[in-house]
Amino acid sequence: MPAKLIRRYIFQVNRYDTNGYLLILNQLERGFKMALTGLEIYKQLPKKNCGECGVPTCLAFAMALAAGKAALDTCPYVTDAARENLESAAAPPIKAIKFGNGSVMGDETVMFRHDKTFYHETTVIIQISDALSDDEVSAKLAEINGLEFDRVGLHYSVEGVAVVNDSGDAARFAKVAAAVAAGTEKSLVLISNDPEALKAAVVPLAARKPLIGEANADNYEAVVTIAKENSVPVILKAEGLDALSDLVEKAVTLGYKEFVLDPGSKTTVQKLADLTQLRRLAIKKKFRTFGYPVIVFTNHDNPLDEIMEASVYVCKYASAIVLKTSAKAHILPLMALKQNLYTDPQKPIQVEEKLYAIGEVNENSPLYLTTNFSLTYYSVEGEVESTKIPSYIIPVNTEGTSVLTAYAAGKYEPELMWETMQKLGVPETLKHRNVIIPGYVAVVTAKLKEISGWNVIVGPRESSGIVAFAKTLK
Amino acid sequence: MSVTIVKERYAGKIGEVTLGATAEQGGTRTSTVTIGGDSALPFLHFEGKVNRPVIAMEVNDIPPTWNTTLTKQYGDVFNSPGAWAKQCVDDFGADLIYLKLLGADPDGVNRSPEDCVRVVKEVLAAVGVPLIVVGCGDTAKDNEVIAAVAEAATGENLLIGVAEQETYKTYAAAAMVHKHTLIAQSPLDINICKQLNILINEMGLPLNKIVIDSLIAGLGFGIEYAYSIMERARLGALGNDKMLAMPMFCSVGYEANRTKESNSPIEDNPQWGELDDRAVLWESLTASGLMQVGASIIMMRNPAAVAVVKKNIDELMSV
Numbered sequence: 001m002p003a004k005l006i007r008r009y010i011f012q013v014n015r016y017d018t019n020g021y022l023l024i025l026n027q028l029e030r031g032f033k034m035a036l037t038g039l040e041i042y043k044q045l046p047k048k049n050c051g052e053c054g055v056p057t058c059l060a061f062a063m064a065l066a067a068g069k070a071a072l073d074t075c076p077y078v079t080d081a082a083r084e085n086l087e088s089a090a091a092p093p094i095k096a097i098k099f100g101n102g103s104v105m106g107d108e109t110v111m112f113r114h115d116k117t118f119y120h121e122t123t124v125i126i127q128i129s130d131a132l133s134d135d136e137v138s139a140k141l142a143e144i145n146g147l148e149f150d151r152v153g154l155h156y157s158v159e160g161v162a163v164v165n166d167s168g169d170a171a172r173f174a175k176v177a178a179a180v181a182a183g184t185e186k187s188l189v190l191i192s193n194d195p196e197a198l199k200a201a202v203v204p205l206a207a208r209k210p211l212i213g214e215a216n217a218d219n220y221e222a223v224v225t226i227a228k229e230n231s232v233p234v235i236l237k238a239e240g241l242d243a244l245s246d247l248v249e250k251a252v253t254l255g256y257k258e259f260v261l262d263p264g265s266k267t268t269v270q271k272l273a274d275l276t277q278l279r280r281l282a283i284k285k286k287f288r289t290f291g292y293p294v295i296v297f298t299n300h301d302n303p304l305d306e307i308m309e310a311s312v313y314v315c316k317y318a319s320a321i322v323l324k325t326s327a328k329a330h331i332l333p334l335m336a337l338k339q340n341l342y343t344d345p346q347k348p349i350q351v352e353e354k355l356y357a358i359g360e361v362n363e364n365s366p367l368y369l370t371t372n373f374s375l376t377y378y379s380v381e382g383e384v385e386s387t388k389i390p391s392y393i394i395p396v397n398t399e400g401t402s403v404l405t406a407y408a409a410g411k412y413e414p415e416l417m418w419e420t421m422q423k424l425g426v427p428e429t430l431k432h433r434n435v436i437i438p439g440y441v442a443v444v445t446a447k448l449k450e451i452s453g454w455n456v457i458v459g460p461r462e463s464s465g466i467v468a469f470a471k472t473l474k
Numbered sequence: 475m476s477v478t479i480v481k482e483r484y485a486g487k488i489g490e491v492t493l494g495a496t497a498e499q500g501g502t503r504t505s506t507v508t509i510g511g512d513s514a515l516p517f518l519h520f521e522g523k524v525n526r527p528v529i530a531m532e533v534n535d536i537p538p539t540w541n542t543t544l545t546k547q548y549g550d551v552f553n554s555p556g557a558w559a560k561q562c563v564d565d566f567g568a569d570l571i572y573l574k575l576l577g578a579d580p581d582g583v584n585r586s587p588e589d590c591v592r593v594v595k596e597v598l599a600a601v602g603v604p605l606i607v608v609g610c611g612d613t614a615k616d617n618e619v620i621a622a623v624a625e626a627a628t629g630e631n632l633l634i635g636v637a638e639q640e641t642y643k644t645y646a647a648a649a650m651v652h653k654h655t656l657i658a659q660s661p662l663d664i665n666i667c668k669q670l671n672i673l674i675n676e677m678g679l680p681l682n683k684i685v686i687d688s689l690i691a692g693l694g695f696g697i698e699y700a701y702s703i704m705e706r707a708r709l710g711a712l713g714n715d716k717m718l719a720m721p722m723f724c725s726v727g728y729e730a731n732r733t734k735e736s737n738s739p740i741e742d743n744p745q746w747g748e749l750d751d752r753a754v755l756w757e758s759l760t761a762s763g764l765m766q767v768g769a770s771i772i773m774m775r776n777p778a779a780v781a782v783v784k785k786n787i788d789e790l791m792s793v
């Protein structure tokens with residue numbers, strides 16, 4: 001395809017985005033992190049039109065604020081009341097709740113990741129029952145501590161451990177909580193309905209800032225008070241949204257707002273419905289009562305079914321999930337899913353620009369060029385690996401864009417390819433003078449040949465064609 | 475206080491597509507499969523109609539080169555596509571068979587179109603469920619193969635594919651003339667997806683004879699791109715964009731099983747845990763993510779993953 005055509009084609013590709021509300025939403029969020037319109041802001045301004053803020057009128061200033069191009073402080077005449085109104089209207093629709101060792105939940109602003117991005121990955125917590133023996137507790141904890149994974153250049157680790165008071169014994173609960181705390185640096189969650197047990201466990205561990213719960217309709221005064229006294233966040237649990245909203249409203253009157261909600265839904269499909277409603281009410285209706293992160297406990301005991309169930313809540317709106325299984329093979333897929341879905345759609349993950357050696361390479365091994373967009377690179381890497389021919393790959397720095405997009409944006413020109421090859425010492429490393437380029441940029445062949453003096457081989461368009469292509473290499 | 479829940483009102487819905495044809499309808503299937511018809515986001519029953527996603531298990535005309543974590547779950551069926559398909563339906567509960575004619579590959583076994591037709595007939599005779607039939611991936615050869623298959627199976631209402639931007643004409647013509655349904659495939663791009671549907675429709679194939687394959691990536695390898703494209707397509711369709719309102723097909727089994735995570739034994743990657751469960755979940759979670767954004771046909775390979783996904787679908791459909 002000629003360059004001009006490719007460029008036009010990419011232009012069309014982006015058309016859909018400009019029709020959507022993505023761009024508008026981005027602009028608004030830069031100003032106030034939520035969609036306050038210029039008119040809504042204008043109503044709160046002094047309407048003196050004095051121009052001291054740098055623009056001629058209050059209306060123009062309001063528009064600039066809405067577009068994120070001005071700061072409220074520039075107007076010397078804003079009243080305290082107006083400031084408070086604007087700030088509370090602009091507060092995030094879902095409160096950020098922090099606990100333990102750097103865990104953050106909530107603070108999400110959109111329903112769909114393509115609207116902007118999801119911010120705080122679902123916190124994965126694994127539970128340990130205090131009804132287990134001491135040995136079983138330490139074995140389970142050791143397994144949880146071992147849940148550290150490396151793949152495709154990323155590191156995943158499980159964030160938290162929840163101690164659950166199944167024993168019904170306050171002293172036992174406090175003892176297991178203390179043992180778990182001593183045995184892990186992960187964030188802690190302490191779960192009991194019994195205020196006495198919670199108090200016994202949380203007081204000595206308050207410095208670890210555990211998340212505690214659950215406060216329900218019967219015990220909320222005592223449990224929320226314990227949370228407040230120890231400055232730790234607390235889970236509010238009620239079955240169904242009506243009961244949950246009642247509970248939140250009552251709990252707020254105790255003068256504390258560090259809440260995490262559990263809608264207590266019994267089935268997977270009901271949890272999905274409740275999680276969706278909690279998110280919608282908080283974001284679309286700005287319903288403050290539900291403006292908190294949401295935690296869920298899985299229903300299934302069979303680990304395969306449990307992880308499948310949990311994956312539904314990772315996609316749809318759980319801020320934290322408490323699991324039973326702690327086997328590596330079960331946790332890794334779930335960690336990958338949450339990492340994937342919480343990547344910023346506008347900031348693609350990139351791989352380092354260097355000469356990658358796949359297999360036992362030597363100076364005669366083939367050389368593939370691709371881009372540094374992680375998905376593109378790893379697809380190529382996987383296929384090159386499958387050819388069983390030791391090879392080199394260079395992901396040229398295209399700022400994390402795929403081949404076609406990079407080329408259309410002028411970020412994948414033959415000059416850059418050759419410059420990169422030289423910079424990475426390829427002419428010294430290799431004896432041959434052959435370079436394989438992606439099929440989609442076949443159009444650069446002549447130019448690359450001219451400036452580098454290398455023989456340019458056009459590879460397949462899709463990485464899936466590499467294995468067949470490699471068979472044709474001499 | 476009672477909370478007023480938020481119900482979205484959508485102007486559009488997903489088109490209904492029926493696959494397969496019974497004797498009265500001009501085919502030989504004992505049952506048909508209907509997908510689409512949804513008027514809500516996936517599994518949000520409080521909002522509107524939710525249709526059940528279906529599972530299409532993969533069968534090839536030549537023995538597969540799959541990892542033993544998959545093959546050990548099957549009987550001695552890989553030399554007989556009919557027996558292979560029958561086990562998928564009878565033992566594993568496949569709703570459809572996805573027959574990929576890999577043997578047609580000129581760089582491989584290079585089966586003739588007539589040979590391919592024979593395999594399709596064998597599978598049609600072995601099972602009563604509807605069939606999806608796709609070629610080997612070699613554009614020129616697939617044109618011949620799918621044309622021959624479409625003609626030989628006239629009236630069966632196969633789901634044939636794959637029609638891409640450059641090749642759709644032959645496929646669309648074959649689907650129209652021989653009464654089949656078509657997979658329209660676009661490269662992870664919602665605009666091309668829509669454009670291809672328009673082009674195919676302009677040739678005369680009705681919208682209810684098209685299934686979208688906007689291409690997916692496996693878990694850990696860019697599933698988020700497929701996730702967001704499908705979610706946008708679904709929202710577009712519910713917003714009454716008829717050219718995006720077809721049910722969506724996802725080649726989950728293929729993408730999930732070509733990852734290192736579905737193949738690398740524990741000895742090579744102790745940190746990743748046992749391969750068997752890991753591979754089951756890699757395929758199951760690829761399916762799960764895409765079902766949450768509107769997948770209608772899930773192509774799968776791992777029988778244990780099929781069981782996990784079917785159970786999850788049952789739960790998400792029970793209200």
Ligand code: SF4
Nearest residue numbers: 049050051053058075
């Ligand atoms: S400084 Fe304040 S009062 Fe004066 S024009 Fe700007 S916004 Fe209006």
